[in-house]
Amino acid sequence: MKVLVAKPGLDGHDRGAKVVVQALRDAGLEVVYTGLKRTPEEIVAEAVQEDVDVVGLSILSGAHVPLARRVLDGLRAQGADDVRVVVGGIIPPRDVETLRALGVSRVFPMGTPLPDIVKAFQGDLA
Amino acid sequence: MKELRTHAGFPIEPVYGPEQLADLDVERDLGRPGEYPFTRGIHRHMYRERLWTMRQYIGFGTPDETNARFKYLMAHGQDALNVAFDLPTQLGLDSDDPRADGEVGRVGMAIDTLADMEEAFAGIPLDRVSVSLTINGMAAPITAMYFAVADKQGAPRERVVTTPQNDILKEFVARGTWVYPVEPSLRLVGDLIEYSARHYPRSNPVSVCGYHIREAGCTTAQEMAYGLAIAAAYIELMVRRGMDVDEFAPRVSFNFTAWGKIFEEVAKFRAGRRLYARMLRERFGAKNPRSCMFRTLIGGGGSAFVPQEPENNIVRGAYIALAAALSGAQTMALPTYDEAYTIPSAKAQLIALRTMQICAEESGAADTVDPLGGSYYVEALTNQMEDAIVAEMAAVDRMGGIVDAIKSGAVQAEVARQAYRFEQALASGAVPKVGVNCHVAEGTAAADPEVELYAFDPKVAQTQIAKLARIRRERDDRAARAALSRLTDEARGHANLLPAILEAVRAYATLGEINRAMKDVFGEHKEPVQW
Numbered sequence: 001m002k003v004l005v006a007k008p009g010l011d012g013h014d015r016g017a018k019v020v021v022q023a024l025r026d027a028g029l030e031v032v033y034t035g036l037k038r039t040p041e042e043i044v045a046e047a048v049q050e051d052v053d054v055v056g057l058s059i060l061s062g063a064h065v066p067l068a069r070r071v072l073d074g075l076r077a078q079g080a081d082d083v084r085v086v087v088g089g090i091i092p093p094r095d096v097e098t099l100r101a102l103g104v105s106r107v108f109p110m111g112t113p114l115p116d117i118v119k120a121f122q123g124d125l126a
Numbered sequence: 127m128k129e130l131r132t133h134a135g136f137p138i139e140p141v142y143g144p145e146q147l148a149d150l151d152v153e154r155d156l157g158r159p160g161e162y163p164f165t166r167g168i169h170r171h172m173y174r175e176r177l178w179t180m181r182q183y184i185g186f187g188t189p190d191e192t193n194a195r196f197k198y199l200m201a202h203g204q205d206a207l208n209v210a211f212d213l214p215t216q217l218g219l220d221s222d223d224p225r226a227d228g229e230v231g232r233v234g235m236a237i238d239t240l241a242d243m244e245e246a247f248a249g250i251p252l253d254r255v256s257v258s259l260t261i262n263g264m265a266a267p268i269t270a271m272y273f274a275v276a277d278k279q280g281a282p283r284e285r286v287v288t289t290p291q292n293d294i295l296k297e298f299v300a301r302g303t304w305v306y307p308v309e310p311s312l313r314l315v316g317d318l319i320e321y322s323a324r325h326y327p328r329s330n331p332v333s334v335c336g337y338h339i340r341e342a343g344c345t346t347a348q349e350m351a352y353g354l355a356i357a358a359a360y361i362e363l364m365v366r367r368g369m370d371v372d373e374f375a376p377r378v379s380f381n382f383t384a385w386g387k388i389f390e391e392v393a394k395f396r397a398g399r400r401l402y403a404r405m406l407r408e409r410f411g412a413k414n415p416r417s418c419m420f421r422t423l424i425g426g427g428g429s430a431f432v433p434q435e436p437e438n439n440i441v442r443g444a445y446i447a448l449a450a451a452l453s454g455a456q457t458m459a460l461p462t463y464d465e466a467y468t469i470p471s472a473k474a475q476l477i478a479l480r481t482m483q484i485c486a487e488e489s490g491a492a493d494t495v496d497p498l499g500g501s502y503y504v505e506a507l508t509n510q511m512e513d514a515i516v517a518e519m520a521a522v523d524r525m526g527g528i529v530d531a532i533k534s535g536a537v538q539a540e541v542a543r544q545a546y547r548f549e550q551a552l553a554s555g556a557v558p559k560v561g562v563n564c565h566v567a568e569g570t571a572a573a574d575p576e577v578e579l580y581a582f583d584p585k586v587a588q589t590q591i592a593k594l595a596r597i598r599r600e601r602d603d604r605a606a607r608a609a610l611s612r613l614t615d616e617a618r619g620h621a622n623l624l625p626a627i628l629e630a631v632r633a634y635a636t637l638g639e640i641n642r643a644m645k646d647v648f649g650e651h652k653e654p655v656q657w
Contacts, residue, residue, distance in 0.1 A: 010213035010229050012302020015342045015429075018542035019549045035655040036302045037217075039225070061213055062469070062582060066228035090467050110467050111433040111562070114549050 001126055004052040006034040006043045008071065011061035016088060020056065020117060027118045040067055044074030047083055054105075054125055059089040065098055072103045084125060088112070132390045132507070134347035134514045142502035150505055155400070159495045161415075163403035165396050165508070166496035167454040168419040173492035178450075179457040180482050181258060181423065185210030185234040186469050187586045189246035192235040196250060198472060204479055207257045208459055209246075210234030211268070216303040218264045218641025221590040231586035233469070234260070238594045239634050243271040244278065253281035258289035258333065258423075258457075263305040265292035266314045267640045270627045273326065289330040289379060292318050295356045296335045298532045298651070299541060300342035305641065308533050310648035314623065316363050321624035323374040331374075332360055333423070335381040341429045343545025346390055347511060350398045351518030352537065353380060354405065355528040361410055371410045375417035379456075384449040385427025385442070392498055393507035395424070395453035397515055400508075424455035431466045434561040439463035443481050451491035452498055458482050469582070535654030594636065601634040609633045610643045617647035 005021050007014055014036060024031045032050050034043060047055050055075075059067055068087050075083050087099055088108035096107045105125065108117050130138040139146075150156075157163055160170030169175065182199060184207065185192045196207055211234040214226035220238050221230045230236050237243055247257075252275065261268040269290040276286045294311040297304045304311060315332065322331035336353030344352065357378060364374055382398075384391040403418040412418055427446050431439040443460045450458050460481055462474035470478075486492050498504040525531035532538070551557040558564045609630035616626045623644070630640050 010217055010219075010225065012213075012297070012300075013342075014302065015300075015542070015545050019343075019546050022542070022546040023549070033655060035653045061229060062232045063228035092467055109433070113562075114553050 001054065001121065002030040002032070002050065002052045003054045003056060003121070004032050004034065004043070004047050004050055005056045005058065006038055006046070006071075007036045007058055008038055008040050008043055008067045009059060009061060009063050010037060011059055011063070012036055013060045014058070016060070017056075017058035019114065020058070020088065023114050023118050024121060027122065029121060040070035040074055043071055044078060044080070047075065048078050048080050052083060054084045054086060054121070057085065057087045057089075059087065059091075062090065064089060064091055065095060065102070068099055068104055069102055086120075086125070088117070132346065132510075133386045134345045134390065134394075134511065136510055136514065142506050144502065146502055146506035150509070155509075156499065162407070162418055163400045164419055165400045166499050168399065168421060168456070170495075172454060172495040173451070173486070174494070177486050177492060178455050178482075179206045179256070180204050180479060181206040181208040181457050181459050182475055182479055183208045183210050183260065183426075183459055184470075184475065185212075185260075187231040187235060187583065188589055189235050189237065189242045191231075191586075193246050193248055193250070195472065195475075196246075199475060199479060200250075200255075202476060202479060203483060205255075206457070207250075207255060209257060209259050209261075211259075211261055211264075212236045213303070215268070215637060216261060216264060218267075218305055218637055218645075220636050220638030221587060221594055223638055226587075230590055232582060236586070236590045237268065237271065238590065238636050238638070239597045240271050240274055240631050241593070241597050241634065242590075243268075243275050247272075247275050247279075251281070252276040252279055252288075253285040256287035256289070258291070258330075260291050262291050262294050262297045262301075263303045263311065264637065264641065265290045265294075266318050266624060267627050267631060267637055269318060269322075269331075270624060270631045274628065274631050283326050284328060286326050287328045287330075288326070289333050290318065291335065291381070292332045293335045293356065293381075295359060295528065295532055296338050296352075299352070299537050300338040304651045306645065306648040307651045308529065310617075310644075311651070312359075312363055312529075314644075315360060316367055317622045317624050319360070319364055319374055320367065320369060321622055323369070323377065327377075330377045330379045330421075333379045333381045334360070337381045337383045337426050339541060340383050341426065342541050343548060344541045345518075345544055346386060346394050347514035348518050348541070348544070349382065350394050350401075350511075351515045351522065352528070353382065354398065354402060354515070355519055355522050357402070358405060358409070359528050361406075365410065371406070371412045372414040372417050375406060375410070375412055376414060376419070378421075380420060380422035381426075382422055382424055383426045383446075384424045384453055384455075385430035385446050388445060388449045388452065389498070389501075389504055389507055390511070391449040392453045393504055393511045394515075395420075395422070395455075396496075396499075396504070396508040397512035399454075401512060401515060421456045423457040423459060424450035424453055425457075425459035426461055428461040428465045431461055431463065432559065432562055433466040435567060436463050436466065438561055439466065440477055440481065443478060444485065447482050447485040448489065448491055451485055451489075452496075454496060533654065538654070597634055598636070606630065606633040606635045606639070610635050610639055613640065613643040614646055617644050
C-alpha cells in the first residue's frame with residue numbers, strides 16, 4: 001500500500017503527521033509526506049502523480065470540513081475516486097459524521113492511539 | 127525495582143543524598159537569588175515582591191469578540207494579555223485571500239489593517255497593560271500596528287510594554303508560520319529588536335521559545351538547548367549589526383513549558399538560567415547583570431492534555447502551575463482543560479486563571495525564593511540537566527550551528543524522531559498517562575461529547591471581509607500605494623524596515639499588501655522535508 005500524508009491549509013502543526021509517517025513506514029508501508037501548507041489542489045495532484053491508495057490529511061486548525069471536501073471533490077474530478085481519504089487531528093465529535101458523509105473513509109480524532117491508526121491501515125484500509 | 131528515567135533520558139535514583147552533591151560549589155554554581163549566575167532566580171525576593179504575571183492566551187473571531195474576552199478576563203484579575211491571531215494573519219494573508227478560506231478568525235483573531243488592531247484594544251490602556259503578541263513571520267507589521275494604536279491612544283513610548291514573539295527560527299522547527307526564507311526572516315527579527323530597543327525601551331522585542339519545539343516532541347534538555355542556541359543566534363545577529371549586547375539583551379525574553387516531571391522541570395530552568403548567564407557574560411561580554419537574566423514565561427503544555435476525561439486536565443494544569451512557580455517563572459499561562467479539542471470556552475479560561483491564582487495565593491509555592499534549592503535531588507538533577515543541555519548544544523554545533531541545522535532540516539528531523547519515540551513509549555505504557563494507557567475508564571469515548579464546544583461562526587469571515595473592503599474604499603489609496611512601494615524599495619537595501627512598515631500601517635495598507643511588498647523581494651521559504 002502507498003500512502004500520501006498531507007498537511008492541507010495553513011496549519012503548521014506537523015508533529016502528528018510526522019509521527020504517523022514514521023509509524024506507517026515501520027509497519028512496512030510506502031509513505032510520501034508533502035510538508036506543510038499544501039493546497040487541496042496540490043495534494044490531489046500529488047496523490048494522482050504518486051498513484052497512492054490512501055491520502056491521510058492532518059488538520060489541527062479546525063478547517064477540516066472545507067479542506068477535506070476540496071480534496072475529495074478534487075480526487076473525483078480527476079477520476080481518482082478509488083483513492084481513500086482519511087483525516088486526523090483536532091476533530092470534534094460532531095464533525096466525525098460530517099466528514100464520513102462527505103466520503104472520508106476513517107477519522108482519527110485527537111487521542112486516537114497510534115497502534116489503532118496503524119491497525120486501520122493494515123486492516124480495513126488495506 | 128523498576129527503572130525510571132527523566133524525560134531527558136537519564137536514570138532517576140531511588141534515593142539522593144549528600145554524595146551526589148560532592149562537586150557542588152554553592153557560591154559558584156548557585157550564588158544568591160537575584161545575582162549571577164541566577165540559578166535560584168533572577169530576583170532577590172522573587173514572588174514576595176512581585177507575583178508572576180498571569181497571561182492567558184486569548185483570541186478568536188473578530189477583533190470585537192476578542193476585545194470582549196480580554197475585558198472578561200481582566201475583570202477577573204488577569205493582569206496582562208497574550209494575543210492569539212488566526213492563521214491567515216500569522217501568514218500575512220488578508221481575510222479575502224482564497225488561501226484564507228475556512229481559516230478566518232478560527233484559531234485566533236483576524237487582523238487585516240490597523241482598524242482591526244484599534245478595535246481589538248479599544249478601551250484597553252496600552253500604557254498600563256502589557257500585551258504579548260503571538261506573532262512571528264508577521265511580527266514586524268503586527269507590532270508596528272500595535273505601536274501605531276498605542277500612539278493613537280496617546281501612550282508615551284517609554285510606557286508601552288509589548289512582547290511580540292518574533293522568534294522565527296523556532297517557527298522553522300515547529301509551528302510553521304514562516305513566510306520568507308531564513309535569512310530575510312532573520313533580518314526582520316533584527317529590525318524589530320533594533321527599532322524597539324531605540325524607540326520602545328520597555329518592550330521585549332523577542333521571546334525565544336523552547337516551548338513550541340518541546341510541544342513538537344523534543345526532550346526537556348533539547349527544549350532548553352535549542353532555545354539557548356536560538357537566543358545566541360539572535361544575539362550574534364544584533365552584535366554583527368553593530369549593537370552593543372547590553373543595549374538589547376536586557377529585553378530578550380523566553381517562553382518555555384513545564385508539563386513534565388515537576389522536579390526535572392525545575393532543574394531544567396535552574397540549569398538554563400545558569401547557562402544563559404554564563405553565555406552572556408563569557409561569550410558575549412555582557413556587563414549589565416540584566417543582560418544575563420533568563421526572564422521567562424512558563425506554561426502551556428497543551429500536548430500533555432488529553433480528550434479522555436477532559437476534566438482531569440484541570441489537575442494536570444495545577445501541576446504545571448506548581449512546576450512553573452517552583453521554577454521561578456516571571457509570567458505564567460496555562461492551557462485550558464478543553465484545549466485538546468476545541469477553542470477554549472470562557473469557563474475553561476477562567477478555571478485556568480483561577481488555577482494560577484490558587485497556586486499563587488493558597489499553595490505556599492510563592493512564599494519563598496527557590497523553595498527546592500538545596501534539595502539533594504533537585505541540585506543533582508540541575509547539574510545533570512546542565513550536562514545534558516550542554517551535550518545537546520554541542521550536537522547542534524556538529525550539525526553546523528542552529529541556523530544551518532534549521533536550513534537543512536536536521537533539527538526538525540531530530541524533533542520528529544523524538545516525538546515518535548515518545549508516542550511509542552505512550553503506546554507501550556512506558557510513559558504512563560491516566561485515562562489513556564492506565565486507569566482507563568470502561569467505555570470512555572476517545573473524545574468526551576460532554577465538553578462544551580466552541581461553535582465557529584462562518585459569519586466571522588463575512589464580517590471581516592466586508593470591513594476590509596470598506597477600509598480599502600475609504601483609505602487614501604495613493605498614500606497606501608506610495609508607502610508600499612517605499613517598503614519594497616527599502617527591502618532591496620539594508621535599512622531597518624520598521625519605519626517603512628509603520629508608514630504603510632498608518633496609511634491602512636493591509637497586512638496582505640505589506641507582506642507582498644516584502645515577498646516580492648525576499649521570496650518564499652521552501653521547507654526542507656527530510657522524509
